[in-house]
Amino acid sequence: xxxxxxxxxxxxxxxxxxxxLRCDPISGHTALYWYRQSLGQGLEFLIYFQGNSAPxxxxxxxxxxxxxRTGGSVSTLTIQRTQQEDxxxxxxxxxxxxxxxxxxxxxxTRLLVL
Amino acid sequence: xxxxxxxxxxxxxxxxxxATLTCNYTNYSPAYLxxxxxDPGRGPVFLLxxxxxxxxxxxxxxxxxxxxxxxxxxxHITASQPADSATYLCALVPSWYGGSQGNLIxxxxxxxxxxx
Numbered sequence: 001x002x003x004x005x006x007x008x009x010x011x012x013x014x015x016x017x018x019x020x021l022r023c024d025p026i027s028g029h030t031a032l033y034w035y036r037q038s039l040g041q042g043l044e045f046l047i048y049f050q051g052n053s054a055p056x057x058x059x060x061x062x063x064x065x066x067x068x069r070t071g072g073s074v075s076t077l078t079i080q081r082t083q084q085e086d087x088x089x090x091x092x093x094x095x096x097x098x099x100x101x102x103x104x105x106x107x108x109t110r111l112l113v114l
Numbered sequence: 115x116x117x118x119x120x121x122x123x124x125x126x127x128x129x130x131x132x133a134t135l136t137c138n139y140t141n142y143s144p145a146y147l148x149x150x151x152x153d154p155g156r157g158p159v160f161l162l163x164x165x166x167x168x169x170x171x172x173x174x175x176x177x178x179x180x181x182x183x184x185x186x187x188x189x190h191i192t193a194s195q196p197a198d199s200a201t202y203l204c205a206l207v208p209s210w211y212g213g214s215q216g217n218l219i220x221x222x223x224x225x226x227x228x229x230x
Contacts, residue, residue, distance in 0.1 A: 004157070033217060042203065042222035043158070056217065091157050101146065101207070103218065105157030 002026065004106035006092050012112045013082055021077045021109045025094030032075050033103060034067055038088040049075065082113045116141040120204060120221040127194055128229055135189040135224045137204035144206035147180055147187050152201045152223065194228045201225045
């Protein structure tokens with residue numbers, strides 16, 4: 001079946017511009033996660049959605065970062081007024097209600113802020 | 115402070131040998147620990163999960179151990195092959211999430227290279 005998809009696969013933007021990154025989770029997966037991976041670093045948790053519950057935003061690095069999940073499915077991560085230090089790979093993952101401890105990752109969006 | 119560390123950034127071994135990767139954590143009491151494989155340009159792929167009350171878990175050529183006293187997990191690949199070359203990440207869920215799904219805390223990964 002279809003896995004987690006993310007778009008765009010690559011994004012180059014200028015400092016100060018806003019960007020939107022999209023994640024389509026696996027159908028039926030109620031949990032959705034956003035992570036950031038900088039070069040040579042581990043995955044950094046950003047935000048977690050579970051069903052209709054309030055999202056866990058504890059990992060968002062600043063108020064320039066926000067995310068929403070519409071209809072319990074697709075999610076958009078928005079970075080406003082991008083900075084060069086925002087350059088990284090942004091990964092989305094989802095997990096099912098039954099196998100909730102296994103996360104399925106998308107291929108990521110590579111963001112470069114010039 | 116809370117940390118999860120994979121003590122080797124890179125590990126080079128010869129084909130056919132057993133690769134052993136280490137994951138250490140401090141100031142966590144994880145409910146369970148996971149291992150993922152990540153290939154260049156791709157997202158991580160789940161390999162194995164081991165619970166705090168399990169000492170060992172196996173899957174084909176993979177074996178994971180979990181020592182909550184040492185606060186350490188070991189990941190073994192036996193009869194390694196060049197196709198096993200990748201970055202391997204350990205991740206844990208802090209036990210205060212009480213078994214419900216929460217965010218994973220990832221190590222930085224160990225890049226394994228298996229030479230033919």
